[in-house]
Amino acid sequence: MRLTPSAEQEQFAAALHAMLTEADIPTVARRWAADDPAPGQVVWRRLAELGVAGLAVPERWGGLAAHPADVVIACEELGHHALPGPVAESIAALPMLLTTLGDDALCETWLPRLASGEVIGTLAVAPHVPYATDADVVSLVLRADERTLRLGVPGPRLRSVDDTRRLVEVADGALLVTGPTVGPAVAHALDAGALACAAQLLGAGHALLETTLRYAGQRTQFGQPIGQFQAVKHLLADVAIGLEFARPLLYAAAVALADHPAMAARDISAAKVACADAAQRAARTALQVHGAIGYARESGLDLWLTRIWALARTWGTQSWHRDRIRTALAAGDLT
Amino acid sequence: MRPAGTMNLDLDDETHAFRAEVRSWLATNVPATPLPPVDTPEGDLAHRAWERQLATAGLSVVSWPTAYGGRDVSPLQWLIFEEEYHRARAPVRINQNGLFLLAPTLFAHGTAEQRARLLPRMARADDVWAQAWSEPEAGSDLAGIRSRAVRTDGGWLLSGQKTWSTRAAQADRAFGLFRTGVDRHRGLTYLMFDLRVEGVTVRPIQQVGGATGFAEIFLDQVFVPDADVLGAVDQGWTVAMSTASHERGLSLRSPGRFTAAAGRLVRLWCRAGAHADPALSDRVVDGWVAARAYQLHSYGTATREATDRPPEPPPPPGRADRPTRTGPTMLSGGGHATSMTKVFWSELDVALHEVALDLLGPDAETGGLRTGTAGWAGDDGGTDAWLDGYLFSLAGPIYAGTNEIQRTVIAERVLGLPRDRR
Structure with missing residues (x-):
């Protein structure tokens, strides 16, 4: 039994934190939104050098074949810094999709390049991921449904409330795979993406807590820091509690993905809901x-x-994830 | 073969065997129908007998050292024991004030003589302990204690009034803080005293559900020998805070209690055919997820290895728009972080029971407080148990330091916000 990061994982996260702090991600993100992806692509190459891009890629395709917990820890740090780009797609979902499909030609074409950072990839899977994030600035765009996997052809860019998420409609491109293997592979890719997304949410939530604690300690009103008022303290205490008790669900979902595949859907949904x-x-x-x-x-x-x-x-929306948990509980999967 | 340090939820063989042993013993020995209510004379006897039965089986205080009747099990195994205990719906621990509040303090601050004299008797419920923290003018502001301990030959004379003292109506002994000096915090001493001696008057207090789980204690020149001072004179606040941390943290209300309740809630929900109601279903799901979060969080804390890096201190001030890094978990740190656990489990407990009552609908109110036990033994809880459990859960956000006090502690001691003007 172990559900806390190892010293190595801590060092890995700290190294990512140091690199991303140095890279000045807020400036990079503004430029990414303003059609200047070059500085962001530099950061993504640095991430690949640190091994992040290849964490979920098997060793035979040039990756690290790391434990899902390593992916979670990395994605949490990327969310902590609000890194722009298709994090859940390129780092988690696409490697899972291609690996699970088991089409050696596809794997050989794309996985080594994803792992090395030569290629950043994105993905659209209706209905949960209807648009391909950043499809106009990355070089691998896939489009999947339950039966087919195709290349995606980027179309018009849509508005996102987060203008560093470059949402793009994609049309069907060349057919890559069709048949019964696609559905399960897509389901696995959605789970891997949802887990990476949950990790980013937790990291982003922590960043806001840290920033807000600093502000509450500095901003004065009525002659005292606003963080001295109980109304403010109690709001922030509740934020801390929420984040603190979401994290073990995230780690347990990573463990389920590695060791208890039958429980992975339920546990990933619990992590996504809580995060x-x-x-x-x-x-x-x-x-x-x-x-x-x-x-x-x-x-x-x-x-x-x-x-x-x-x-x-x-x-996956909160409702959809709660529904998956509900289904598992109704089937008696309580432990 | 998994590399060292890999996250996993597997139990080692020894822990598996321990779980199996506990489960098997409880399956054989837990009464098929509930014992009489613990605050009645019959219930008092029955619950003391149950504790002796547990102790004889070596299962009363599994986390204690063997010298005092324990089995010296790991923190993880203690969590497993608690899961099994609550899953089996075993009787309420009549001596929980002693086991979960006083004993940790004795291990931390007691003398060898005190441990040898008090712990084995506590483990068998030969002495049932009450807590005596609060006073009429010292609730959340616990340091406002007025009850006094005055020096006398060979000991102390206690005078004053304690209230909301859990189990005091039936317990043999109690522990609490008494004023021995003028300094608000450094003028308090931690004392243990007999409840059945001259000068002590105990008046039971009827609770919102009709039971008498707590009482007032009036003390008039009650003699306590020096041997029953716990820790140093005037250092009682520091000593008590280590107990308070246990009370707030997971030892008093372990995750097993809530994972068991969440499991019963899910079965109740299945039986009620309430799947079609998305609002109720979402609340069942959220209750189950939160119970599991507490369980997993405790697993993480219990299995954190000594060689792991300690949690980082709070972040230094930096640029407002740049994140700092607060480390993997805030909670594993010190006593103050247990305030987070206390708020979490107490609100979870209320939420689980509220959903259950909503699932029971108009039958919920018929729980028949203390008038019957129908349905109790069912694996979905039973109406009585859910109603009594609901009333009990409502005390959670109040006792052991209200959740408002806890949130202030979290903000100041864990998150580093400036202290209130108090």
């Missing part, structure tokens, strides 16, 4: 405690707020 709820509470509280300045873009809060609002509803 999205906790992150949304963090977002609401961050905005409330900052007051008007938080509502203004100059505060920079919007990067995390809008990311949370978007991610909480993609890779």
Whole structure:
């Protein structure tokens, strides 16, 4: 039994944190949104050098074949910094999709390039992931449904509340795979993406808690820091509790993915529900405690707020995930 | 073969065997119908007898050292024991104040003589203990204690009034803080005293559901020997806070209690055919998820290895729009972080029971407080148990430091916000 990060995992997360802090992600993200993806692509290459892009890729295709917990820990740190780009897609869902399909030609074509950082990939899977994030700035775009996997042809860009998420409609491109193997592979890819999404939500929620604690300690009204008022303290205590008790569900879902596949859908849904709820509470509280300045873009809060609002509803809505848990519980899967 | 340090939820062989042993013993020995209510004379006798039965089987205090009647099991195995205990619907622990509040304090601050004299008797419920923290003018503001301990030959004379003292109406002994000096915090001493001696008057207090789970204690020159001072004179606040941390944390209300209740809730929901009601179903799901979150969180804390890096201190101030890093978990740190656990489980307990009552609908109110036991033994809880459990759960956000006090502690001691003007 173990449900806390190892010293190595802690060091890995700290190294990611140091690199992303140095990279000045808020500036990178603004430029990504403003049609200048080059600085973001540099960061993604650095991530690949650190091994992040290949965590979920098997060794025979040039990856690290890491434990799902490593993917979760990395994605949490990427969410913590609000890294722009298709994190859940390229780092988690696509490697799972291609690996599970087991089509050696496809794997050989794409997995080594995903792992090395040569290629960033994205994916649209209706209805949960209807648009391909960043499809206009990455070089692998896939489109999947229950029966077919195709290349995706990027179409018009849509607005996202998070303008660093470049949402793109994709049309059908060349057919890659069709048949009964696609459905299960897509389901696995959705689970891997939902878990990565949950991890990013937890990281983003933590970032907002940290930022808001700093602000509440510095901003004075009525002659004292606003963080000295109990009304503010209690809001922030509840945010901390929500995040604290979401994290073990995230780790347990990673363990289920590795060791108990029959429980993975239920446990990933529990992680997504808890992380999205906790992150949304963090977002609401961050905005409330900052007051008007938080509502203004100059505060920079919007990067995390809008990311949370978007991610909480993609890779499966809260209702859909609760329904999956409900189904498992009704079937007697209680442990 | 898995590399060292890999996350997993597997139990080792020894822990598997321990779970099997506990489950098997409970299956054989837990009474098929509930014992009489613990605060009645028959219930008092029955619950003391149950504790002796547990102790004889070596299952009364599994986490204690063997020298005091325990089995020295790991923190994880203690969590497993609790899961099995609550899953089996075994009787309420009549001596929980002693086992979960006083004993940890004795291990931390007691003398070898005190441990040898008090712990084995506690393990067999030869002494049932009450807590005596609150006073009429010292509730959330516990340091406002007025009851005094005055020096006398060979000991102390206690005078004053304690209230909301759990189990005091039937217990043999009690522990609490008494004023021995003028300093608000450094003028308090932790004392253990007999409840059945001259000068002690106990008046049971009827609770919202009709039971008498707590009482007032009036003390008039009650003699306590020096041997029953726990820790140093005037250092009682520090000593008590280690107990308070246990009370708030997982030892008093372990995850097993809530995973068992969530499991019964799911079965009740299945039986009620309420799947079609999405609002109720979502609440069942959220209750189950929260119970599991508490369980998993405790697994993480219990199995954190000594070589693991300690949690990082709070982040230094930085640029407002750049995240810092608070480390993997805030909670594993110290006593103050158990305030997070306390708020979490107490609100979870209320939520689980509220959903159950809503599932029971108009039958919920017929729980027949203390008038019958029909349905109790069912694996979905039974109306009586859910109603009594609901009333009990409502005390959770109040006792052991109200959740408002806990949120302030979390904000100040865990999150580093500036202290209130108090």
